[in-house]
Amino acid sequence: MSDATGGPQRPPLLVFTDLDGSLLDHHSYDWQPAAPWLERLAAAGVPVIPTTSKTRAELLALRRELALEHTPFIAENGAVIGLPPAWQHARLDRDPASPKGLVVKTPSLDVDFIRRRLDVVRERLGLRFRRMGEMTVEEVRELTALSAEGARQAMAREGSEPLVWEDDDTQLQRLRETLHSDGLQLTRGGRFWHVMGAVDKGHAVRWLLARFEALRGHRPPTLGLGDGPNDLTLLAATDMAVIIRADHGQPMSLTHARLYRTQAPGPQGWAEGLAHWWERQAPA
Structure with a gap:
């Protein structure tokens, strides 16, 4: 199985990220402040996996815009998981109707x-x-x-x-x-x-990690980034976590040994949090 971004066989990190209010600005949906880091991660062979409340239909266009078409995605807060070919199991996931396309898992209820x-x-x-x-x-x-x-x-x-x-x-x-x-x-x-149904972002993250390990035989370190209460299960499921500053007023309580809270909101905070853990975890 080649790397999901076309990079090294053993990516140094897997990044799971919320979109609205995190990688995307909450109001304008702009992501340009995070663009340099997205390019750097792609060059390092680090898959960036959108983990969002958005739908599959919304994500298909965004994945092209963000150059994330070769990575999986988690949509509808964990109710939908999209697997590109490099993340598909030859026996369990192949779709004869779409041999080179996405396979979509729906662990939630209809x-x-x-x-x-x-x-x-x-x-x-x-x-x-x-x-x-x-x-x-x-x-x-x-x-x-x-x-x-x-x-x-x-x-x-x-x-x-x-x-x-x-x-x-x-x-x-x-x-x-x-x-x-x-x-x-x-x-x-x-x-x-x-x-x-009885799913959330954390369940979907753990499902993808199990799939990755089954296919590649190892489990790289993981980083999660999010700004809202529905991201807490995502952050709890990753080795390193970033809570991005937000003005929603909801409590963001999380017990995590490796947690960073940003000063900046939105994609600026996303870049801040990514830089914090990259310097401490991933190779330069």
Whole structure:
């Protein structure tokens, strides 16, 4: 199995990164402050693996823009995992319909089931929230500042359903407990709450690490970067962690032996955190 970026056979590091508010600016989605580090990592043969609440449809375009088409991705907070050919197992993953393309794993529950359960629970408990699947493209654009095409891509869910919460904390806890009894869970993102099966970013990271080790026979050090509560399981699953400064006001408590908190937000903070651990871990 060749390296996922076309570099050395044994990459010195695997980088798992959140996108919105981390590698991408929370408001403008700009990533240029991180561009020099992305180029440096590519030259060193270090796979950068997007680990995000975004959908597969959103990521396909972003992967081309960020030159990450040869690395895996984790979408919808762990509900969808994309494997490029270099990360596919010859017996378990090959798709005859797409021998040279992506193979997509969906460890979560189907989004149609999730939506039906949310509708039933909302009516039964008298909750106030709006699901992304019942919004118009224009409503999603207003909430996210995305283009019309970007909003349509964000709405192309496969294993999770975002919602805008419009009720109080007591009702939120009732929703959480009811979903749990259905095998569903509620995760806080930057703009939305996300409902999915019993998966999260940390589960998906560990799944990919197990796949990497099975294919290559070794496990390189790992670095995780994120800015929101839904990134905490990702950060807990990696050897080194970076919490990027954010203004969402949510607690970011994490017990981790190798944790760095940045001074800068967004892609500037991403570059700051990457530099911090690169100097201490990876070869120059």
